[in-house]
Amino acid sequence: MRDRIIFALQLLFTLIVAAFLVVPAALSIAAGVTVNYFRGIQSGVTLQWVAQVFDLYAGTIMASIAIALGTLLVTLVVGVPAAYALYVRSGRLARLVEEIITLPVAIPGLALALGLLLSYGGFGNFRRSWLFILAGHVIFTMPFMVRSVMAIFASIDVKSLDEGAASLGAAPWRRFVDVIVPNAAPGILAGSLMVVTLSLGEFNLTWMLHTPLTKTLPVGLADSYASMRLEVASAYTLIFFVMIIPLLVAMQWIGEMGSAK
Template sequence: MFNFRGLLKYLLLGMFIIYLLLPMALIIIGSFGKKWFGTPFPEGVTLEWFQEVFSNVMFTRALWMSLFIAAMTVAMNLLIGIPAVYAIYMSHSKMLQRFFDSVIILPIAVPPLVMGMGLIQAYNWPSFSLVGTWQILLAAHCVFTLPFMIKPIMANLHLIEWEKLNEAAESLGAGAWFKTRQVLLPNLFPGIIAGALMTFAISLGEFQLAVLLSGSLTQTYPVALYQAFYFSTGFACSATSVLLVAAVLSLWGLTLLMKFMGIKREELGM
């Protein structure tokens, strides 16, 4: 019997995958093309666009700045997020829980454009200004991505039923430092890695805050990438491909880390 519903499901799934992958495929093809103007596909094959990207000081500096900001954002959010989530979880306070829920929806409720304009007004004084520095860009990325770090960690705490583990550890005479190092953090690794992955990916590709707050020496790669489209199609495609490769390598590195720690993808909900 012909299964029309199953065929329709796979057809829609295939169309969705093509919709997602086709732009990336065209970007990669365009990065190797000599000329692409008025034709469905680029003409010729060349590597000169990649050579131009990596020889361009502005783009190499922007790439390192993006990687630095993304890595620092992950580190800062871990330092802030783990103690904050633990305190809220152990407090059993409904008011703190409501505050936690409001922080979770912050990136949706407050657009990056509004957040960036507010930071400019708050930290741009005649005698003192942080606008254009990497410090304010890092602070903005931390605020914007913090919910994506703390939500998986909170979910992980509920999943492992930390209160029971905590009572069991205390009944065996474990101290606070031992519980944190040997019990809490190992059980939180799935949530920490999931939050770190989302935080790093969002920070690496964030554009609106970066274009408002960065300066000429602190531009991130998405800002430089936006400017690349004013040079040439091939140059812009190769610059975009570099960002794609950086994201794939980051994901690959995360996969190796997960295997090293013995964490399965299913534990992260991936």
């Protein structure tokens, strides 16, 4: 009897916390498809606000997707080999480099953006281009790719695989491409999803680095809440959720698959 009461209280507490987190998001989504939020659902359901968001902010959505994919490409090309090198060449220098790579995780996005502005803000064309935001996103997300790949390397005994391929006469690049990368695919995929999700949703760093011509989805979302009617801003939130939630579900699924193994 006592165990049932404890379980019921735990379940009730979990439901309350879940409702506290979910209800605001649900109300925001509802506002984005309601003709008049203040009159409620009885005013009717419409997609006109979603269409208006695409008319006004389609550029920010496409820019965020392009920057996220560009960030993913750079972190894959640089992060996966870096993780391999750090894992294989384990030592004091490797640990120092790893700490430097992961340092942006401990630095607030605004401070990181300020550092980029002070260092490279004087390069006018670079400062005004999408590459400036891309550089910030790469610095911010690189630790998550490196950490994810190094974690999977630790679980598959990379050194034994590398030595086995070397004994068969495979060159270093062939060992990396044909043996190491396929075996590390789960970690690379998890890191990739994390990089894309973080890049799409990053606001603080992007807000400091953007210009009026280089707005991304989170910056456009903030602008819509500041300048547009509630329904339009909520429709923008709906679009943001549609883009982010599948990535979060995929990350959770990959994490569960990794735990099962």
